[in-house]
Amino acid sequence: MALALYRKYRPSTFAEVVGQDHVTEPLRTALAAGRINHAYLFSGPRGCGKTSSARIMARSLNCVEGPTPDPCGKCGPCLALAPEGPGSVDVTELDAASHGGVDDARELRDRAFYAPAESRYRVFIIDEAHMVTTQGFNALLKIVEEPPEHLIFIFATTEPDKVLPTIRSRTHHYPFRLIPPSSMRELLERNVAAEGVQVEPAVYPLVIRAGGGSARDTQSVLDQLLAGAGPDGVTYARAVSLLGVTDVALIDAMVDALSADDHKAVFGTVDQLAEAGHDPRRFATDLLDRLRDLILLRSVPDAASAGMVSAPEEQLNRMVAQAERLQPGTLTRYAEIIHNGLLEMRGATAPRLLLELLCARMLLPEVAGDEAATLQRLERLERRFTAGGPAPAAPAAEPASAPAPERTFERPSQRAAAPAAPAKKEPEPAAAPAPKPAPATPPPSPPAPPAVAEPVAEAAPVAGSEPGQIDAAALRQYWPQLLAAVRKLSRSTEAMLTNATVHSVEGSTVVLTHSAEPLARRLSEPRNADCIATALGQVLSGQWTVRCVHAGAVQASAAAPARQTQAAPARQAPPQPTRQQPPSAEQQRSFQRPSATEPPRRAVPTTTEPDIPLPPEPEDEDDPYPAGPDAGGPAAAPAPEPVDPEAIAHKLLSDHLGARPID
Template sequence: MALALYRKYRPATFAEVVGQEHVTDPLRIALAAGRINHAYLFSGPRGCGKTSSARIMARSLNCAKGPTPDPCGECNSCRNLAPEGPGSVDVTELDAASHGGVDDARELRDRAFYAPADSRYRVFIIDEAHMVTTQGFNALLKIVEEPPEHLIFIFATTEPDKVLPTIRSRTHHYPFRLIPPSSMRELLERNVADEGAKVEPAVYPLVIRAGGGSARDTQSVLDQLLAGAGPDGVDYSRAVSLLGVTDVALIDGMVDALAADDAAGVFGTVERLAEAGHDPRRFATDLLDRLRDLVMLRSVPDAGERGLVSAPDDELKKMKEQAGKLEPATLSRYADIVHNGLLEMRGATSPRLVLELLTARMLLPSVAEGADALLARLERLERRAASAPAPVAGGAVQAAPPVQNVQTAQAAPAPAQVAPSGEPVREFQRPSQ
């Protein structure tokens, strides 16, 4: 049985941890200087490297050449604590979801006083630390506050606010973050190259978006695609069908129809969506992502080059054209309508009906009230005026002459009036008093 990608390519050193330089660099400096704390708290979203970094920390502390930011990988401790190693008796990893009670904490406290068997430090890695009960934290409080010299605690949690404040105040807290798309793509491309597989460039944004910034989740998605890939590798159509994302052609069709005020095109896209078996909720989510990208491109023309919008070159070119057809207020209004529509879809018995209704609201800004709808109507009038054909001679209505300056018009002499007999009409003058 082959290992999953997230296990096969688990980082073994801090230099291999992707997208967490704000955490790994200070830890490396502290290890190099020998400034070791007795307790650490690693917090952040799931799958971003907290537990892996805790294992690397234990490996760096117990290396024969350590404490060192770069474990040698040759001593017994480094081999035992490697990602594929058997582990060490001096490094204990506990899952607080099943060992968070007061009895478990007391047992851990009693074991902590024993000196390490074959290492420099005894390291306790407590995963999902927010699951430890209040009584369990209170049982650990004294030993976390004043531990033996050979003991180090590393707490890992997705919810640091639920960790007892008295415990949290005695740790060095390092918050992990979601991995940015650029770093995630480098990681995926490196994994694909090591696997000797083929993946179309347009597939990577789909995988990264499905992973949501988590390295573990993203690698799991890529692993699923590679497992079902044919001899030609992972192509875009296969990825769309397996991941359940909306085909980009449907998104383009919807945006183009909205830009042209084409009601038939808008509802025709919804019909094709239903015929293809796509989830209306997922389509609305993907449409909201596209509107966000268009807002970025409208506000920052080089958003693609800056990394604010991640898309293949041909799709990025298409989005730039779409952004030029829609004004900022209209895009903002569309995004608000789709966002509110997603909230309505949560408990809806007919998501397609909700999707059709929200697209109808997008097409009819005149039925809504508020500043956004007013700006959208003004932008529509300006767009129609700009796209109106120029007047031609011989049948077209002539444009009105420009209005003269008020002072010039008053200074100009009025034309003389002529009677039917041809004689000029004399103006009646009031007799002087």
């Protein structure tokens, strides 16, 4: 029986290990310096040299000339631990996949205390260490932590995260990797030369791709090809048929048809694929690999010489020509379609149908100018949301010099103040509301605008401001943009501005009013005021300061003249009669002699307070019938006298007894 290639050409020294220099060099240095640890952990993918390196480590430790990085290969331990050797009684290799229980761990622990028979160290190699149970690891924990001087543990695993952390923390961890294609090809060519079999150069990429970076799997695939080699050796056609890979001619035909936008050739290639018995999933995978190579050749001109793309010279020239006919964006789009299609093909009952649909998607024309349109959208978004940048070109951001001819959802105060804001001239008599006459207030001077009856009225721009400066009415048009800018800076400040409004603009100071006095104080705090001022600078540019006042205080200050005019007649008016009248004379006589069984009552003094005239509410100013006789309206009906049932009972009883005292 022939020996398998991966066993026949198994490395016997660290120098023969392929593609693991990051592990072998530190181990060789440690062995040369004599820094030997009591436990090692070798992790990595399957077939990358973990167990082989563990045997080489045991051989280097027990060599007569050792510990040494280069075993002599002639002494007893070296011959016993050679790849084709019988093994050593002092080196125990345990497969944890079948011996990972707590009983196996206890037996191993009991054997570990015995001294080596003929070697320097007793070495325990535990393969597939992640299969050891938690109880088994706990049984080994004490001896792994404090082993005898002659004992060394080597754990090999493909999943180091499943090893008990207390065990892993007491080992020197060396991670192994997949072998790169260049190193793998050197290994295959060396083995083929030792076997004396001719292999076509185009076969090596197929074997390396089938092996997936594992030395054992790759050599097993090559062993299969060598076993079926004919008189001409291993040909490309034989390798394609045995490995089940897609013929490169079909891949070239598909890429050429896609580059020429030939629909008939594309679907004809799929039909040839099905007639040849190839797997559509494997064809899609191989086509994705080809697209990857074309993207690299298109992006990196020297990708072939740098080793990024591995292919025969003839095939490489053909791929370079294909990459020149396709744009990088098109190649990327094809690769994304194939990649997503492979996910859809998992478990599909009709893979050929899905492959034809993928081809139809790739043949769809690209949208012209799609990239430019995306860039334009991004630029617009950046201009809109960049802090401190220019305002977006929207109708709401137009300057106040060109207001809209018609406003919606405006207050009466805004409609009253808007005509007087742009120019200092008298408004039309019909457009301005009729002012309410005040008896004690002198008439306004001719240059001043008429007074507005609403308490919170927006005045014209403050005297002394420069022409063209924004006023309160124009600032209200920017209120949505201001709230959006404040929202980016502070969401809490934006929430407090919900019921706030612009009262006036005094130069560079904006005065806001709020219906809630606590929120008005909060908005006047430096943090919130600076936030609103920064947002104003972003929306309107310039430097601003902001202060907020309570709307009630503004109303009180606006209604002060009216309160003064109504206070004078109120002082001269007679006091209003109280609602509670004093008892009559008869009731007083009936109460002079209380009953003997009833305790005397204390008279409750009644006090009368004069009515203090209050300022008129805004909604009551236009009432044609003010209350009270002094206001000229109908007199208010007198309040009914309170009814005392006990007093009525005393009155009836006294009348019946003739006004005699009740005993």
